[in-house]
Amino acid sequence: MSTPLEFNHKLTSLEYDQSVGVSNDPELDDVTFYQRLIGKLLYLTITRPDICFSVQVLSQFMQHPKTSHWEAALRIVKYIKRSLGFGVLLSKGTEPSKLTRYCDSDWASCTNTRRSVTGYMVKLGDSLISWKSKKQQTVSRSSAEAKYRSLAALVVELVWLAGLLKELHCPVVSPILFFTDSKSATR
Template structure:
């Protein structure tokens, strides 16, 4: 198995196709479940897992290929993970947000997310597929910023 530099291909859009080649559903679910457990300490896998987890009910060959790429990435980057440094500057809170307008191929819904740092250490992160279709990229970005700001204010 050749190692990969990133957990998911850039610009990869997965969807459910009627003519997809089916794969072993139980194996797919076990692999993704184990990767979700691992993602608690490996935040670099979070986005890729949020993509492949959407197809747990009906995985196809392209979905299994995406999971295999995550495994290849893990083989290439075994020492990566969350690193906490000693820091006494707890007043410094930074939040970063992003959104993908109409990025889901099946239902055209947007995905927004954020991550926050306290004193230079990553403490929270979240990615959420919106419940409704955004009318514009500005609306998708605004909703993502609102989530990130709420989290930063809470911290």
């Protein structure tokens, strides 16, 4: 597999399927295999930021996983098997105290709750030091609002990291660069 999840593949809960009248995707008989696999994948996200979003999506279905969730989890395992050399590489760059941040959101991507997903990553010099993919706590009314919430989460992480680096006597070079693809959220 070349990607952890299929592009635009929407996974739904059992309750959602029952409310819309879809019954072609049965619940797994034994959920412990699914729960163990997702637990192992969650542990692996510590060093593999490329699977964070996919594992975050699948971890929402731990109580009542369906066959489609199991197949998506196996796809992630196949992706990992194909990309063993990926992971976090900490290297000494030319500007080790320069923080660079990237941020994005996926507006209303959760089919069940219509909540958006925030994703960001932080680099110190050339090394990736922090990343996150998490469903937002509230429903956003527009994609600009979802991007704004994503930027706010990024700023919270930035303030914490800048304080931590200051305590470690590693001053941060100002200004700290933010990269996002939303013009409306940055105005």
